[in-house]
Structure formats: structure tokens, C-alpha cells
Amino acid sequence: YLFELKEDDDACKKAQQTGAFYLFHSLAPLLQTSAHRYLAPRHSLLELKGLLGKFGQDAQRIEESVLIGCSEQHEAWFALDLGLDSSSSISAQALLHWHHTHQFCSRSGQPTKKNMAGSKRVCPSNNIIYYPQVAPVVITLVSDGTRCLLARQSSFPKGMYSALAGFCDIGESLEETVRREVAEEVGLEVQSLQYSASQHWPFPNSSLVIACHATVKPGQTEIHVNLRELEAAAWFSHDEVATALRRKGPNVQQQNETFPFWLPPKVTVAHQLIKEWVEKQTCSSLPA
Numbered sequence: 001y002l003f004e005l006k007e008d009d010d011a012c013k014k015a016q017q018t019g020a021f022y023l024f025h026s027l028a029p030l031l032q033t034s035a036h037r038y039l040a041p042r043h044s045l046l047e048l049k050g051l052l053g054k055f056g057q058d059a060q061r062i063e064e065s066v067l068i069g070c071s072e073q074h075e076a077w078f079a080l081d082l083g084l085d086s087s088s089s090i091s092a093q094a095l096l097h098w099h100h101t102h103q104f105c106s107r108s109g110q111p112t113k114k115n116m117a118g119s120k121r122v123c124p125s126n127n128i129i130y131y132p133q134v135a136p137v138v139i140t141l142v143s144d145g146t147r148c149l150l151a152r153q154s155s156f157p158k159g160m161y162s163a164l165a166g167f168c169d170i171g172e173s174l175e176e177t178v179r180r181e182v183a184e185e186v187g188l189e190v191q192s193l194q195y196s197a198s199q200h201w202p203f204p205n206s207s208l209v210i211a212c213h214a215t216v217k218p219g220q221t222e223i224h225v226n227l228r229e230l231e232a233a234a235w236f237s238h239d240e241v242a243t244a245l246r247r248k249g250p251n252v253q254q255q256n257e258t259f260p261f262w263l264p265p266k267v268t269v270a271h272q273l274i275k276e277w278v279e280k281q282t283c284s285s286l287p288a
């Protein structure tokens with residue numbers, strides 16, 4: 001069904017009649033607080049038209065919405081940004097952002113036109129099709145068997161350490177990216193690696209973060225921090241990491257100077273990767 005909506009502008013327009021719209025303003029989602037949770041309110045086409053009228057905006061703006069999914073019952077879901085310049089066409093956040101920053105054909109310089117679903121943009125002068133881009137990123141938790149390596153960039157919030165990360169270069173396999181990034185950032189040679197999980201990551205542009213565990217040879221653990229990429233990197237013991245996992249974000253005052261660091265929040269695949277390592281270490285240290 002989604003494929004049909006992406007390929008057929010008329011079918012997509014029809015789906016808007018019974019669909020649900022989620023709203024953004026300058027790429028920030030409109031959220032509603034409800035019992036200490038944030039919910040994204042849904043709007044029918046009729047409600048949306050009413051809202052647009054209230055804000056003095058033309059109903060034509062609905063053409064700028066982008067398809068972001070559908071329910072099992074074929075209710076189509078759309079996202080619309082009411083805060084961006086009305087001449088731009090838009091898309092949930094990552095897709096909206098991509099449309100906002102890909103308005104022109106890089107061959108002809110002419111404005112490109114979004115299809116109804118927002119799954120692509122086409123240059124009317126040469127028919128070149130542009131599809132939304134995703135940049136693959138690997139995130140690697142390096143271990144020497146008993147400790148794991150965590151690092152921080154100067155741009156991280158104060159005290160936060162995470163696993164190593166890096167964008168894939170063109171032509172690389174994921175395995176090659178892991179080996180290159182680990183060598184580049186901390187001067188270590190990866191011995192083996194294992195895939196863990198992946199996550200869509202909309203910051204700064206749309207990325208697909210692929211998380212892996214990697215090992216280095218126990219005798220080859222000396223870190224050479226690349227200070228152009230990282231502010232610091234160090235080996236941490238199982239206990240240090242397990243304690244840091246229980247610590248909540250930067251707002252918590254650190255009581256104990258021995259553990260001055262904290263880890264990325266639960267929502268990140270980085271957190272899941274570190275948690276997985278801690279759990280694996282705990283299991284392997286239990287008596288058989």
C-alpha cells in the first residue's frame with residue numbers, strides 16, 4: 001500500500017482525505033503533554049484545514065506534507081511543517097529536513113518538484129530523480145576481553161563518554177569502516193567484530209547507525225588518541241561501566257570523583273550496545 005501511495009500522486013492525495021497529519025514547526029515536532037508523557041497529536045484533513053485558516057495560511061500548503069507511514073488498516077500518516085518558508089516543500093523530521101535542504105537540481109540548478117508522497121524529488125528540466133539520502137554510520141564498542149573503550153568528543157555534553165563512531169566512506173564495507181575508524185581514532189587494530197543492532201538517527205542529517213562489538217588482542221591495547229577527532233579515550237572496567245549505566249544524565253551531581261562520567265541515554269543504540277557488553281561480561285563471570 002505504501003508503495004502505491006509513493007508511486008501514484010492521485011492515490012496519495014485520496015489517502016490524505018482519511019489520513020492523519022502530524023505537525024512540525026521549523027523541524028521541531030508539535031507535542032502535547034499528557035500524564036508526564038509527550039504525545040504527538042494527530043489531525044484529520046478537516047482539522048488541518050481549520051488550523052491553517054486560523055494561522056492565515058493557504059490550504060495549498062497541505063501539498064507540502066510528506067507520507068511517513070500507514071496503519072495496518074491503510075490509514076496513511078503524513079507530516080507537515082508549518083514553520084518553514086511557504087515556498088519550500090517539506091517532510092517526520094529527517095524527511096522534512098531532507099526536502100528543505102534539497103530544493104534544487106545539482107545538474108541543472110533548476111528547482112526540483114516533490115512527488116505527492118514526498119518519497120522523491122524530480123527535476124522538471126532533465127527528469128533526474130533525487131531520493132532521500134541516508135548516511136551509514138558505524139558505532140563500535142571495543143573490548144580487550146575485560147575492559148571496554150569509551151571516548152568523548154569535545155562537542156559532547158560535559159562528562160559524557162560513548163563508543164567510537166564514524167561515517168562510512170564511499171566504497172567501504174561496514175567491517176572496513178569499523179577497522180578504519182578504530183585505527184583512526186584510537187590507533188588500535190580490530191581483531192574480530194560482531195553486529196549488534198541498528199537505529200535511524202536524524203541528527204545532524206539522516207543516518208543509519210549500525211552498532212557492533214569489536215575486540216582487540218589483549219596484548220595490543222595501548223591507545224593513541226587522535227586529538228583532531230576526540231578529546232579523550234580510555235579503557236573502563238566492567239564495574240565502572242555498570243555503575244555509569246545506572247547514572248542518569250548530566251543533571252545529576254556527581255558525588256564520587258572516581259566515576260566522573262556518564263553514558264548516552266537509553267534511547268540511543270550506543271546505550272544498548274554498552275548495556276549488552278556489561279550483561280555479557282556479567283554472564284561470563286558467573287560460575288558455571
Ligand SMILES: NC(=O)C1=CN([C@@H]2O[C@H](COP(=O)(O)OP(=O)(O)OC[C@H]3O[C@@H](n4cnc5c(N)ncnc54)[C@H](OP(=O)(O)O)[C@@H]3O)[C@@H](O)[C@H]2O)C=CC1
Nearest residue numbers: 135137139162165166167199201203204209268269270271
Ligand atoms: N544513535 C547513537 O547511539 C549514536 C549516534 N552517533 C551519530 O553518529 C554520527 C557519526 O559519529 P562521529 O563520531 O561524529 O563521526 P566521524 O568520526 O566520522 O566524524 C564526524 C565528521 O566526519 C565528517 N563527515 C564525513 N561524512 C559525513 C556525513 N555523511 N555526514 C556528516 N559528517 C560527515 C564531518 O566532518 P566536517 O564536519 O568537517 O564536515 C564530521 O564532523 C554523529 O552524527 C552522531 O550523532 C554516534 C554515536 C552513537
Ligand SMILES: [Mg+2]
Nearest residue numbers: 164165166229
Ligand atoms: Mg567519530
